[in-house]
Amino acid sequence: MGCFVLHEKRSVEEHTLLSLRNNVEHQCDYFNSVIDTQFSSLDSLARFIARQDNLVDSDNILMADAIVSSGEFSRILIIAPSGTGHSNDGATTLVAHRQYFLTSMSGRRAVSDPLSSSVDSQTKVVLSVPIIGEDGEVMGVVGGAYNIGQLSDFLFSGLYNGSGYPLLVTSSGALVSTTSTTLPTHYHDFFEYCASMELMGGASPDEVRADFAAGKSGYFFAHNGDEIQYMVYQSAGLDNGWMMCYTVSSSEASADYSFIFRDVLYLGIAFLVGVLLLLFSMIHISLRDRRRLLHQAQADSLTGLLNRTSTSACIDTWLSMPGKQGALLMLDLDNFKEVNDVWGHQAGDSILVLTAELLRAHFRQSDVIGRIGGDEFMVLMKDVSSRSVVELHMRRLCEEFRLLTDPTYPQISVSCSVGAAMIPDQGRSFEELYPHADSALYCAKHHGKDGWSIFSGESSC
Numbered sequence: 001m002g003c004f005v006l007h008e009k010r011s012v013e014e015h016t017l018l019s020l021r022n023n024v025e026h027q028c029d030y031f032n033s034v035i036d037t038q039f040s041s042l043d044s045l046a047r048f049i050a051r052q053d054n055l056v057d058s059d060n061i062l063m064a065d066a067i068v069s070s071g072e073f074s075r076i077l078i079i080a081p082s083g084t085g086h087s088n089d090g091a092t093t094l095v096a097h098r099q100y101f102l103t104s105m106s107g108r109r110a111v112s113d114p115l116s117s118s119v120d121s122q123t124k125v126v127l128s129v130p131i132i133g134e135d136g137e138v139m140g141v142v143g144g145a146y147n148i149g150q151l152s153d154f155l156f157s158g159l160y161n162g163s164g165y166p167l168l169v170t171s172s173g174a175l176v177s178t179t180s181t182t183l184p185t186h187y188h189d190f191f192e193y194c195a196s197m198e199l200m201g202g203a204s205p206d207e208v209r210a211d212f213a214a215g216k217s218g219y220f221f222a223h224n225g226d227e228i229q230y231m232v233y234q235s236a237g238l239d240n241g242w243m244m245c246y247t248v249s250s251s252e253a254s255a256d257y258s259f260i261f262r263d264v265l266y267l268g269i270a271f272l273v274g275v276l277l278l279l280f281s282m283i284h285i286s287l288r289d290r291r292r293l294l295h296q297a298q299a300d301s302l303t304g305l306l307n308r309t310s311t312s313a314c315i316d317t318w319l320s321m322p323g324k325q326g327a328l329l330m331l332d333l334d335n336f337k338e339v340n341d342v343w344g345h346q347a348g349d350s351i352l353v354l355t356a357e358l359l360r361a362h363f364r365q366s367d368v369i370g371r372i373g374g375d376e377f378m379v380l381m382k383d384v385s386s387r388s389v390v391e392l393h394m395r396r397l398c399e400e401f402r403l404l405t406d407p408t409y410p411q412i413s414v415s416c417s418v419g420a421a422m423i424p425d426q427g428r429s430f431e432e433l434y435p436h437a438d439s440a441l442y443c444a445k446h447h448g449k450d451g452w453s454i455f456s457g458e459s460s461c
Contacts (some may be wrong), residue, residue, distance in 0.1 A: 007256055016253050017230065021219065022365055024246045026230045030362070031244065032237040036401065037111055038072055038127055038146055044132045046142045049078060053139050054084045055131070061172045064088040064142075073144035074124065078131075081105065095143075102143040111238050112123075113177045123168075123177040139370030149177035152153060156246060159364075161383050164248025169233075171212050171241030190245070197222035197229065212243055223328070227251060231418040243322050300371045302349060303356035311370025315380050318368070319423070326423045327390045328430075329379040329396070330437040331359075335450040336375040336417045347409045348375075354406055355414075362397060376436075387454065392454035394418045402450070415450040417441060426455050 015137075045067060049060045050445040058079055064076040065088040074331040077085035081097020095101045103110035112126035126142040132144060148168070156166040157180075173189035188191040194205045205222035205452045213431030230253050233245040300307045306314065318324060333339075333355065340348040352375065359369050368380035384390060401416040419440030427433035444453040 016250070017219065017232075018232055019365070020246070020248070020253055021232050022246065022404075024234060027156055027159075027246075028234055028244050033400075034396070035111075035127070035148075035238065038144065038262065039129060042076075042127060042129045042142050042144055046077070046129050049131050049142065050133050050139060055080055058455060061088055067144070073146055075145040077126075077143040079128075080138065081138075098126075100126050100128045100143065101141055104129075104130045104140055104143075107132070107138055111130060111240050112143075114249065115145070123147070124419065142273065153227065156287070158250045159246070160248050163252040164246055167245040167247070168236060169212070169243045169245055170244065170310075171215070173209070173212065178302075194220075194222075194231075197224050199452075200228070215241060215243070221250070223251075244333060256260060263337060293335060303353055303371050304366065305356050305359070305377070306370035308370065308372040311368060311372055311378055312430045312434075314351075314368045314370075315378075315433075318382065319429055324423060325383060325385040327381045327384055327422065328421045328437045329381065329390075329394070329435040330419045330428075330434075330441040330446070331377040332417050332441055333375040334417055339412060343409060343412060347406070347412065350406050350408060351412065351414060354404060355401075358404060362393075362400060390420055390422070390454065391452070394420060396452075398450060398452060417444040417449050418452040419444050420452070420453065422456045426457070 007308075008220040038119040045060075045063055048063055049057075051053060054061055060078055064078060067073060068076055068088050076088045077093065077095070079101060081086040081094060083094055083101060084240065085093040085095050085099075087093065098112065100110040107130050110128045111128075112128070115124045124145050125148045126143045127146050128141050130138045131142060132138040134140045156164070165179040167178040167180070167183070167188045169189065170176060173191040175183070175190060183193055187196065191205055191209055194208050194326075198207070200221040201224065203222075208218070208220065211233070212218075213236040217232075219230065219232045220230050222231065228250040229247055229295070230250055231245060231247045233243050236242040236244040299305065299310075315328070333351070336348065336351070340350060352371070355377065356369075356371065359379065362380065363369055363379055366382055368378075368382075370378050373380050379392065381390065397418060398416060401414050404414045406412055406414075419437050419442070421427060421440060422434045422437035426436045440453040444451045447453070
C-alpha cells in the first residue's frame with residue numbers, strides 16, 4: 001500500500017509540473033503575441049510617417065495621439081536621426097544615448113530597459129521601430145511607452161486562483177516586474193532569492209544562472225519556509241535575454257489532483273475491512289458512469305473541439321462545485337453564411353477549423369472550449385473574477401480574428417462577435433448563464449458586429 005501511495009505521489013508531482021510548464025509556455029506565447037501586436041501598431045505609424053514630407057508633421061503627431069488614446073501606449077515619441085524625440089503630448093526629449101534608439105536606427109525593433117514610475121509604480125518599457133523611407137534608408141524612430149508589468153500580471157492572474165505570481169527577470173537576474181510585494185524589498189536580485197531557498201532534486205543557483213545566461217527554460221523545487229515552492233522559467237521571447245518566471249506553492253499547484261490521495265485512502269480502508277461487495281459495487285458504478293460519459297463526451301468531428309452536449313456537461317460539472325467564479329462566452333462568426341454562399345462549404349469548413357485553432361491558442365488549457373453548432377462557439381473562462389479581465393480577453397479576441405487569414409482563401413475576411421455572462425453574478429448553472437451570454441452576443445451583433453458585450457441585466461441592448 002505504501003509503494004502505491006508513493007507511486008501516486010510521484011505521478012501527481014509529474015502531472016502538476018507538466019500542467020504548470022504548459023500553462024507558463026502558453027502564457028509566454030500569448031505574451032509574445034500581444035507584444036508583437038503593439039510593435040505592429042508602431043510599424044503602421046512608422047509607415048504613415050515615412051509617406052509625409054516632414055517627420056514631425058502635425059498629422060503625424062495627431063496619428064500618434066490617436067494611438068495613445070486607444071489605451072495601449074501611455075506616450076509615443078517620433079524621434080529624429082539626431083535623437084530628438086517629439087512626444088504626442090508636445091514634449092521634447094533627447095534620447096540619442098538610449099540603446100533602443102540606436103538599435104532601431106540600425107533598422108531593427110527594440111525593447112528598452114525597464115522604466116519604473118515614481119508616480120504610479122508602473123513598470124514600463126519603450127518599444128521602438130525604425131521609420132524606413134522609400135529608398136530603404138532609416139529616417140528616424142517611433143517609440144511607445146508600454147506598461148509591460150501590467151501585461152505580465154494580467155496574463156497570469158487566472159492561474160491557480162491567483163495564488164502564485166509571475167516575475168519578469170533580465171538574464172543577469174534583475175527584476176523587471178513582479179506582483180510579489182516582498183521579493184523586491186528582501187532580495188537584491190532573482191539569483192539571491194534562489195540562493196535563499198533550499199533547492200531540491202539536485203538543482204543549484206549556479207545552474208539556474210547558467211540557464212538564464214543561455215535563455216534556456218527550466219524549473220526547480222525548493223523549500224521556502226514550511227512549504228515546497230515550484231518555480232518554472234523560460235525565455236520571454238523579446239530578443240533581449242529577459243526570462244518569464246512563475247512560482248506557486250506545491251499545495252496550490254497540485255490542488256486539482258488532491259482527490260487522488262483521498263481515493264487511495266478510501267480504497268485502503270475498503271481493502272482492510274474486507275468490504276469487497278462495496279468495492280465491486282463502486283467499480284461497477286464507475287464503469288457504468290465512464291461508459292455514459294464516454295458516449296456524451298464526443299468531440300466535434302470537424303474542429304476537434306467539444307460538441308454541444310459535452311460542452312454543457314463539462315460546464316455544469318465545474319459549476320456544481322461551490323465558490324466558482326468565471327465567465328461564459330458565446331462567439332459567433334460575422335456574416336458566415338455569405339462565406340458558404342460565395343465560396344462554398346469547403347471554404348466555410350476551413351474557416352471553422354482555423355477558428356478552433358485560434359480559440360485553443362488564445363485560452364488556457366484548463367478552460368472549456370466547444371463548438372455548439374454551425375459557426376457558434378462557447379468558452380468557459382475558469383477562475384476569473386474581474387470584469388475588466390474578461391473585457392480585455394474579448395477585445396483581444398476580436399483583434400485576433402481580424403488578423404485571421406486562410407492561406408487557401410486569402411480573400412476571405414473574418415470577424416467575430418462575442419457575448420459574455422459573469423459567474424456567479426449572472427448565473428450558477430449552464431441553463432441560467434446560456435441565455436444571458438446569448439443575449440449579450442445579440443447586443444454585440446445589434447451594435448454593428450465585430451465587437452463584444454457583457455450581459456448587464458437589462459432587457460434590451
